[in-house]
Amino acid sequence: MKAPSFAYAKPRSLEEAFDLLERPGAKILAGGQSLVPSLNMRLSSPELLVDITGISSLAGIQVGRTFRIGALVTHAQIERSAEIRKQVPLLAEAAAHIAHPAIRNRGTLGGSLALADPAAEYPACALALNATLVLLGRKGERRVPAGSFFKGLFETDLRTGELLAAVEFPRVERSAFLELARRQGDYAIIGLAGVADGSGRRIAFLGAGATPVLAKGASAASSLEQALKALGNDIDPPADLYHSSATKLHLAKVLLSRAWNTLSKPH
Amino acid sequence: MEHAVETTLTVNGIEVTRRIEPRRNLVDFLREELGLTGSHVGCEHGVCGACTVRVDGEIVRGCLMLAVQANGCKVETIEGLSDSGELARLQKAFHDRNALQCGFCTPAMLMAARDLQLKNPKASREEIRTHLSGNYCRCTGYQAIVDAIEDVLHG
Ligand SMILES: Cc1cc2nc3c(=O)[nH]c(=O)nc-3n(C[C@H](O)[C@H](O)[C@H](O)COP(=O)(O)OP(=O)(O)OC[C@H]3O[C@@H](n4cnc5c(N)ncnc54)[C@H](O)[C@@H]3O)c2cc1C
Ligand code: FES
Ligand code: FES
Numbered sequence: 430m431k432a433p434s435f436a437y438a439k440p441r442s443l444e445e446a447f448d449l450l451e452r453p454g455a456k457i458l459a460g461g462q463s464l465v466p467s468l469n470m471r472l473s474s475p476e477l478l479v480d481i482t483g484i485s486s487l488a489g490i491q492v493g494r495t496f497r498i499g500a501l502v503t504h505a506q507i508e509r510s511a512e513i514r515k516q517v518p519l520l521a522e523a524a525a526h527i528a529h530p531a532i533r534n535r536g537t538l539g540g541s542l543a544l545a546d547p548a549a550e551y552p553a554c555a556l557a558l559n560a561t562l563v564l565l566g567r568k569g570e571r572r573v574p575a576g577s578f579f580k581g582l583f584e585t586d587l588r589t590g591e592l593l594a595a596v597e598f599p600r601v602e603r604s605a606f607l608e609l610a611r612r613q614g615d616y617a618i619i620g621l622a623g624v625a626d627g628s629g630r631r632i633a634f635l636g637a638g639a640t641p642v643l644a645k646g647a648s649a650a651s652s653l654e655q656a657l658k659a660l661g662n663d664i665d666p667p668a669d670l671y672h673s674s675a676t677k678l679h680l681a682k683v684l685l686s687r688a689w690n691t692l693s694k695p696h
Numbered sequence: 697m698e699h700a701v702e703t704t705l706t707v708n709g710i711e712v713t714r715r716i717e718p719r720r721n722l723v724d725f726l727r728e729e730l731g732l733t734g735s736h737v738g739c740e741h742g743v744c745g746a747c748t749v750r751v752d753g754e755i756v757r758g759c760l761m762l763a764v765q766a767n768g769c770k771v772e773t774i775e776g777l778s779d780s781g782e783l784a785r786l787q788k789a790f791h792d793r794n795a796l797q798c799g800f801c802t803p804a805m806l807m808a809a810r811d812l813q814l815k816n817p818k819a820s821r822e823e824i825r826t827h828l829s830g831n832y833c834r835c836t837g838y839q840a841i842v843d844a845i846e847d848v849l850h851g
Contacts (some may be wrong), residue, residue: 430740436699458762465721465760466741478718480765505754529830530811532742534754535761579785613829659844 432468439480447567449479450590457481457592459501462528462546464538487539487594492516495561495597498537508533519604519624521556523550526606529614539593542578545585545640546616552579553622553635554606556643560598567593577641601626605688608635609680611671618676619666621684623648625692632692634681637666644685655691657682703767707732708776716763719808721756723747725766726773734774736804739830745831745850748804749773755811781808785848793844797835809845818848 437458440446449455454476458464467473481487482501490510491497496517498507507513508524527533527541529552541551542562555562555575563577564571564587571591578586587593601624608620615635623632630648633641646659666677699804700715707730714729724733738744740759747758752773779785783806789795796802805828806818812819812827819827824845825838833841 431724432721433720434699434717434721437701439764439767461760461762461765462742462757465762468719469740469759471720478762482765528742529745530827531745531757531808531830532753532760535756604702613826 430471432465433471433474435468435475436477437480438477441483442495443484443486444567445556446479446592447479447590450592452477456480457501457543459543460503460535460537461538461544462532463540470669473523474545481592487592492653494687495599497563497595498538498595499565499595500543500593501539504528504533504536504541507538510582515605516600516602517558517598518602519554520598520604522604522606523554523622525543525619526550526608526610526620527614532614532618537669543585543587543593544597545579545583547582547638547640548616548620548636550608550620550622550635553633553641555596555598556603556641557604557622557624557633558598559631560596562586562593563595563597564588564591564618570594576643578647582639595663603692603694605691607684607688618669618672619684621681621688623683623688624694630689632685632691634666636677637664637681639667647685653693656685656689660685665688684685701764701767703764705763705768706770708772708779718735718762718764720763721759721811722749722756722761722763722771725763726758726771730774732775732777736800736803743832744801745808746801746804748807748831749776750807750811755807770788772800774807777807777810786813786824786845789844789847789851790841793837793840793847795840795844801831801833802849805833805841809841809848813844813849817849821846824849 456475458478458480488499488501504524504527514521533665560575562573603623608617620635632644644663646663647656652657668674703716704713736746738746742760749758
């Protein structure tokens, strides 16, 4: 189908963007790789698209104490960045699972997190890494940990008029990203994003609930056997068209077993 | 055309300026306003890959980019890449290997294959399949397409 009619504006500054976002029916457009399909299928009918891709302060990767990745950084840039591959390899590994090259060339980190699809890769990575999301509005900045950002199915802590500006990730070199999908590039049936450092393990699952889910029991377990037992209490994955909840839990256990050694080597 | 936006882009080396409705996606603009019908339209939601075009050197889904977003961009289509000879080897290999039947997917397959050739010229069979995973073909069963690309990369 064809998209409904809407107006389009491309602000050059945050100030201009905040003005535009106050207009009725305004919606942010970033890479368009989720929004444009929903327009084409007429699932969404905004009056004004505010294309934020011209705001340079939302782009780029800054390396300091943490890794600050701008909301506009694309999946392809994350996949190719040598810095990210070395210092936050979880993200680089996850990016390669997102859709296909032509979609990764336009889809953005900020768009994926703001959309909060529970089967998407980055939300689970952000949760495992305990990333900080930097939200900007006319009233200023709010810094929200990933654990409080994802509120429900496609629902986040973003308020009207606010945008996601950047995400700060800690450096964590030891990580595992695994997912099962029917075909390369499909959304995952179930997936695992796990990291480990001196303070312990953090293992999150995608496709396992209405939001990405941190498997607290499994993360804290001292053996794989214990972890597999704990996982049954940590997650209760919803069935989809092809897989029952029990199948998904079984597959989650398979992934946990595969990731366990990587996440358990002595520090 | 109540919301039309003046947009200037370069298409296959030629600068064009048009007033474009924001709802018009890039592939429809290329096909309907410029008559460049080599890029095809299948699913219109990013799944089939038939609409693949190159924007500023990177392949994108023509159905998932608004034409107004291409303002200031360099757009290349199958027509441009074919005329310049950039795809000649791939086109010959597709012909030799019978890598098309109805041809609907072929322009986009060639765009994706060329992208792989530029980025990873020694790609393995598995990597070829992964790179083309977003391009559907309902006729060939893919085998012949992978064969053709392998011939060019390793020939
Ligand atoms: C065929 C296909 C397969 C896909 N497969 C996968 C997959 O396997 N895994 C996966 O994770 N994704 C997948 N995607 C989605 C893709 O990753 C999108 O790029 C991503 O979900 C959204 O990013 P975007 O920049 O394109 O956002 P857009 O589509 O532009 O926007 C998405 C939503 O986020 C809002 N938004 C965007 N940026 C911001 C911001 N900075 N602040 C606040 N709100 C914002 C928009 O208003 C909109 O509601 C797939 C897409 C397609 C078409
Ligand atoms: S028409 Fe664009 S991906 Fe199918
Ligand atoms: S040749 Fe018919 S779809 Fe590929």
